[in-house]
Amino acid sequence: MNPAPLLHPGYFTAGIAQTDPLIAEAIVREQARTRGVIELIASENIVSRAVLEVQGSILTNKTVEGYPGKRYHAGAVNVDAVEAAAIARACQLFGCRFANVQPHSGSQANHAVLHAVAEPGDTILAMDLNAGGHLSHGAAVNFSGKWFKVVNYGVRAADGLIDYDEVVDLARRHRPRLVIAGGSAYARALDFAAFRRAADAGGARLLVDMAHFAGLVAGGAHEPPFPHADIVTTTTYKSLRGPRGALILWNDEALRKPINNAVFPGLQGTPSLQVVAAKAVALGEALKPEFACYAAAVLAHARTLAARLQHHGFHLVGGGTDTPLMLVDLRPQGLTGAPAAQSLERAGLVANMNPIPSDATDLKVMSGLRFGVSGATTRGLGLAEFEAIADLVAEVLEGLRQHPGDNTAAEGRVRERVAGIAARFPTYA
Known part of the structure; x- marks a missing residue:
């Protein structure tokens, strides 16, 4: 008896140029565009051929929920090894005990931290958006600004630098649940010890969002946020030169369950395992x-x-x-x-x-x-x-x-x- 014919001939063999010329042409044009220009967008980088290969791998097909060794779907032995490697490499690279490598973006990583350590209506202290902060740090148009009471610090008009005495004073007066250091357009090195003083003055946790300078930290060209930070978030692209995604890093055992539960089942379902694998590859590259x-x-x-x-x-x-x-x-x-x-x-x-x-x-x-x-x-x-x-x-x-x-x-x-x-x-x- 002959097997039934495939409903979609070429499904396992035809490439994008054959199956979807419109999208294939857009990719070709994008490659041509990037070859002829110089990209100076701070949020962009160029991944290695290995990272590109992994993101287009068969891992795209696998669905799991949960964490290595505790999945809700069978058949996870290989992806468990991949995610465990990504976690181990993140911890080694940034000098911490724990890492969650599943967040799809920096914003979702920051939202997970808020979900883990604060309740709606709590106060958070973060940099004003116009001063260089980030949407997910309490901007009015963002979930973080709608669910939390946000107190902002800015920069001095005279020199464009953070006034750390003001940050400490704001923390002391407003008693935030979380102090956030970092942003998307502040170019100078952050004084992590000063932010630690502010968090301690207000009885708060300290989150450092190092998305833009994580690659410098990984390569020893910037002071690391640990041990001053309670929690660190970063994207895995930008200066870290990996795929689009994010990490959450921390040292306190007491934060392990709240943070992991905030990512899953709190904010995300199944992780993009091909991206987790690409993160593992990029983190391995950053360890060289x-x-x-x-x-x-x-x-x-x-x-x-x-x-x-x-x-x-x-x-x-x-x-x-x-x-x-x-x-x-x-x-x-x-x-x-x-x-x-x-x-x-x-x-x-x-x-x-x-x-x-x-x-x-x-x-x-x-x-x-x-x-x-x-x-x-x-x-x-x-x-x-x-x-x-x-x-x-x-x-x-x-x-x-x-x-x-x-x-x-x-x-x-x-x-x-x-x-x-x-x-x-x-x-x-």
């Missing part, structure tokens, strides 16, 4: 000696780009950078973020608009630009290239200042030079 060289290069490149932008007269919030990112205040040039980012993109330099402290412009426009160097460093660009990038940024923005209605001349000149730089640093075949 060469990653320390990468982290040192990221920091050197960020400071080089920052200094050269300052040479061209741009004001950097906080006066510089100790991380992979920097925030430029465009108000002295009479520019705003959205048209500046659009003009730069047309010139092949991809950055993002960003609010600045006390920003009074519309959130669709904003007054700042955020730059990051992690992806371009992975690609192989060096100090000379980052100095050149700052010169090219300055040329585009000066053209925009002089010709706000039509900056095509400057954009065209710069686009040609950017293409020349990009061609020298290929990525995937």
